[in-house]
Amino acid sequence: MQRTSDQASDTKRWGAGALVFAALAMVGGMSNAYVISLLTIVLLFTFLGQSWNLMLGIGGQLSIGHALFVGIGAYAVAILNIKYGVTPWIGLLLGAVIAGFVGAVLAWLSFRFEVRGIYFALLTIAAAEFARIMFGGWDYVGGMQGLFYQAPSGTMDLGMLRGDARFYYFVALALAAIGVAGTELISRSYWGYVWRAMRDDDEAARALGVRTFRHKVLVVSISAATAAIGGGVLGLVQGAIFPDSIMGMAISVDVLIGPVVGGLGTAFGPLVGSMAAIPLHHAMGALGDSLGLPGLNSVAYGAVLILVVWFLPDGIWPAIVRLYGAIQLPARGRISQLRKAEE
Amino acid sequence: MTALLEVKNLTKAFVGLVAVNDVSFSLQAGRITALIGPNGAGKTTCFNLVAGALRPTAGQVLFEGGLLEREPPEAVCRMGIARTFQIVRPMKDMSVLENAMVGAFSWTTNVKEARDKAYESLENVGLAGKANARTDQLTLPDRKMLEMAKALSTRPKLLLLDEVMAGLRPTEAAGVVGVLHRLAESGLTILLVEHVMRIVMEVASTVVVLHHGAKIAEGKPSEVVADPAVLESYLGAGFHA
Numbered sequence: 001m002q003r004t005s006d007q008a009s010d011t012k013r014w015g016a017g018a019l020v021f022a023a024l025a026m027v028g029g030m031s032n033a034y035v036i037s038l039l040t041i042v043l044l045f046t047f048l049g050q051s052w053n054l055m056l057g058i059g060g061q062l063s064i065g066h067a068l069f070v071g072i073g074a075y076a077v078a079i080l081n082i083k084y085g086v087t088p089w090i091g092l093l094l095g096a097v098i099a100g101f102v103g104a105v106l107a108w109l110s111f112r113f114e115v116r117g118i119y120f121a122l123l124t125i126a127a128a129e130f131a132r133i134m135f136g137g138w139d140y141v142g143g144m145q146g147l148f149y150q151a152p153s154g155t156m157d158l159g160m161l162r163g164d165a166r167f168y169y170f171v172a173l174a175l176a177a178i179g180v181a182g183t184e185l186i187s188r189s190y191w192g193y194v195w196r197a198m199r200d201d202d203e204a205a206r207a208l209g210v211r212t213f214r215h216k217v218l219v220v221s222i223s224a225a226t227a228a229i230g231g232g233v234l235g236l237v238q239g240a241i242f243p244d245s246i247m248g249m250a251i252s253v254d255v256l257i258g259p260v261v262g263g264l265g266t267a268f269g270p271l272v273g274s275m276a277a278i279p280l281h282h283a284m285g286a287l288g289d290s291l292g293l294p295g296l297n298s299v300a301y302g303a304v305l306i307l308v309v310w311f312l313p314d315g316i317w318p319a320i321v322r323l324y325g326a327i328q329l330p331a332r333g334r335i336s337q338l339r340k341a342e343e
Numbered sequence: 344m345t346a347l348l349e350v351k352n353l354t355k356a357f358v359g360l361v362a363v364n365d366v367s368f369s370l371q372a373g374r375i376t377a378l379i380g381p382n383g384a385g386k387t388t389c390f391n392l393v394a395g396a397l398r399p400t401a402g403q404v405l406f407e408g409g410l411l412e413r414e415p416p417e418a419v420c421r422m423g424i425a426r427t428f429q430i431v432r433p434m435k436d437m438s439v440l441e442n443a444m445v446g447a448f449s450w451t452t453n454v455k456e457a458r459d460k461a462y463e464s465l466e467n468v469g470l471a472g473k474a475n476a477r478t479d480q481l482t483l484p485d486r487k488m489l490e491m492a493k494a495l496s497t498r499p500k501l502l503l504l505d506e507v508m509a510g511l512r513p514t515e516a517a518g519v520v521g522v523l524h525r526l527a528e529s530g531l532t533i534l535l536v537e538h539v540m541r542i543v544m545e546v547a548s549t550v551v552v553l554h555h556g557a558k559i560a561e562g563k564p565s566e567v568v569a570d571p572a573v574l575e576s577y578l579g580a581g582f583h584a
């Protein structure tokens with residue numbers, strides 16, 4: 001009985017996801033350049049948010065230095081492509097492998113020496129800042145002046161991942177879809193179960209046979225590798241990369257906004273959160289510029305974040321799910337459930 | 344008869360207090376043994392030592408004849424020793440069913456297999472009807488049963504139960520006693536900490552009594568309750584309380 005209801009809600013979730021992405025594909029076919037470029041960033045940060053979400057929302061490990069992995073991916077693609085003409089596909093793969101390795105080493109060393117929780121998070125910041133300064137002083141990769149891609153010729157080339165803005169929109173859309181579906185699949189796989197168990201209670205998980213040490217290293221490594229893929233594409237979309245922007249603290253923060261606002265540990269949260277936060281950031285930026293108040297975007301952004309975290313501490317998406325449940329249930333005459341849903 | 348678990352001269356000293364003091368006992372396979380003693384006697388500490396959650400100050404634990412030495416809790420579990428926590432520790436953002444699935448992943452990576460095992464464990468403890476509930480919707484006795492289901496999912500050879508029946512109504516406790524007997528008949532070895540003497544008399548074939556960290560008696564339930572040292576330790580504890 002329970003099993004069938006599980007399956008029913010599975011089908012619903014996947015159906016809803018497919019609909020959302022079909023709608024986004026249509027939007028990509030119709031919208032103007034501004035909307036396209038804005039949504040491309042939204043979708044890329046949905047994917048990056050998923051990567052971060054995997055690590056904290058499912059694996060229970062906090063990173064505030066995801067810019068490190070984003071930057072590794074961006075540089076791997078850019079160096080190979082700009083200096084050697086190698087296809088970004090290879091760069092993405094290599095970047096993912098390197099970032100996955102760096103993440104694994106960082107996690108292994110930290111957890112081995114009992115650097116956990118907030119101290120691990122501080123270590124990720126330190127590692128990202130170290131990498132940013134190192135890349136800034138490294139002439140081979142352009143130092144602080146960064147690396148520039150050739151302007152796209154306008155003809156689409158899937159093999160070289162080059163094309164116009166609309167092309168990158170669909171690349172970002174595909175990544176976001178992979179991110180959402182991947183999170184959903186992982187969270188219901190063997191890894192997902194043991195990761196959520198160690199997230200909720202490390203000691204209890206160990207007592208049930210979960211080898212939490214290796215699983216923590218694994219989740220950090222996979223999160224790092226996926227962040228590098230997002231970073232590689234982000235660099236291509238932006239057309240240039242600089243250590244201060246691609247490896248800066250701002251990226252680390254932008255990566256976590258989506259899942260925090262949208263709903264930690266959920267498959268749709270990072271999408272919903274990015275959809276809400278990034279356009280707001282841009283709109284406030286534009287408003288601030290026109291009013292001659294250049295800091296307005298940051299202030300408004302911060303205020304909205306505080307409001308969301310204050311009033312919807314588990315994020316927008318779970319609140320929507322609860323609201324939906326509250327509307328649905330009384331119709332089936334289960335009022336008592338409504339009270340539970342409201343708790 | 345072979346001993347599944349052998350505890351030899353087990354000692355654990357905390358700062359200023361010896362919680363377990365030179366305790367030895369062994370568990371026969373397929374039997375239910377009760378570990379009793381007043382509050383603070385060292386029962387939970389004993390569990391922690393066997394389960395690898397604490398390192399002994401001295402003494403040894405042998406499981407299936409092999410020495411457990413510095414094995415971390417997850418390794419001990421994978422060898423076949425599962426434990427419940429006296430202070431329940433549900434994974435709070437996972438459903439009852441998902442909680443019960445975690446243990447199964449110590450022997451399978453197949454989600455369906457884990458889910459089937461979890462249902463079986465939940466059925467064993469009478470929680471199958473609440474499989475999709477959140478853990479914070481469970482009553483405390485149900486959470487204790489969930490602890491037991493989680494442990495059962497690991498397919499243990501030895502099950503360490505720390506006061507799982509506390510708070511159960513007599514009829515419910517009788518049901519759990521029945522479950523324990525069935526599990527023991529199917530070959531599972533059980534060591535349980537239990538304060539209600541009536542339950543101890545019903546389930547256990549052997550009782551080990553701890554007091555101030557030391558073993559003061561061991562034997563059949565009927566012998567142990569008649570032991571003057573045991574009576575005194577409980578009465579003494581009563582006067583202090």
Ligand SMILES: Nc1ncnc2c1ncn2[C@@H]1O[C@H](COP(=O)(O)OP(=O)(O)OP(=O)(O)O)[C@@H](O)[C@H]1O
Nearest residue numbers: 357358362380381382383384385386387388389429
């Ligand atoms: N980690 C620890 N550090 C210091 N002292 C501890 C620690 N764990 C337990 N103790 C002490 O060791 C003694 C034995 O505790 P333990 O929890 O093993 O008793 P118990 O027999 O399980 O009691 P109860 O019936 O109350 O559960 C107590 O005095 C307790 O305060």
Ligand SMILES: [Mg+2]
Nearest residue numbers: 386387388429
């Ligand atoms: Mg205890």
